[in-house]
Amino acid sequence: MTTSEDRIFTIPNLLSFLRLLGVPVFLWLILGPKADGWAVALLMVAGFSDWLDGKLARAWNQTSKLGRLIDPAADRLYILATLAGLVLRDIIPWWLAALVIGRDVLLLFTVPFLRRMGYGYALPVHFLGKAATANLMYAFPLLFLASHPGWYAEICAIFGWAFVIWGTGLYWWAGVLYVVQVRQLARVS
Template sequence: MEFSGSPQISNRVWTVPNVLSFIRLGLVPLFLYFILNAQDALALIVLVVSSLSDYLDGVIARRFNQITRLGQLLDPAADRLFIFAALIGLAARNVIPWWLFIVIVAREIMLVILGLISANFGFGPLPVHHLGKVATAGLFYALPILMLGQAFPEVAWVTDPIGWAFALWGAFLYWWAGFIYVAQSIRISRIPRG
């Protein structure tokens, strides 16, 4: 199905993509339980199921014109919660340093503040920048790859350098995208209201 122009965004709640996002949100506590208890193989399975549902909800939303306002909130929320759960679990087990957790959480706090500022000026959430998506993808690759090395130590000599490369680039791009959001917020704050 081809779309011309921007897709229609509906206010519907019960769509297939939204149900998949709700399921992903429900999987976060299970994932965190597995990762905190060093059940890395089970945590990886949950993460793979979540990633597949994330891919499917995007494809279904676009293909069948089921893009909703709720979905635009649920999808990134589920992404961020999985990243936070993985960061908390891996940092608590000393697989990654706490500074990486702090770097990523600090950027998220900054985005919340920017969201409040743009709401104060009468604007909705800032549009997602492609660099932010690339950064999130980098972290989405990094954390499972690092977990893979934990679940199967015999492959850690390969997975650890690759996982750390994605983690460091993801964190760097996360902040780069964050500064782009700061610039967007400054532009929004200068638009005359009235």
């Protein structure tokens, strides 16, 4: 029997899927023609659609298993794509990208435990993780803008680095809380 959680064709899932399709376009924009204005606009649209799909899923009772999988996947892919672009364009140091990616690598080790306990690939996203992702999504466009000459560059750099520092700290804090939660589940099982 199919439940509402098994739905695939929902507006929130469509928004998440469109966000996924934007990742290679985003990478091409920042690495090919270096059309940073368009890349930042796409990143902003992706950030807004991330907020909107969650809002609509809850408001219209269209939450689904697929949505809980592709929504955070789209977030992670945008983060990875943006980090790659920022590093390859020498806007941020490689170690910062490694720090952010390292948290996700750490969490990959929880997947076998979660699957064995019957939780699938991931636990529900924690508010702290959402706050961290939001900080990083604000930081990245600002850092791209800060890399250009213009009256806005210095203020974008200040805010961009503030958001990236807070976002990375919150990202790791959320990751540690996630590992603690997985350990607590392992003890109970």
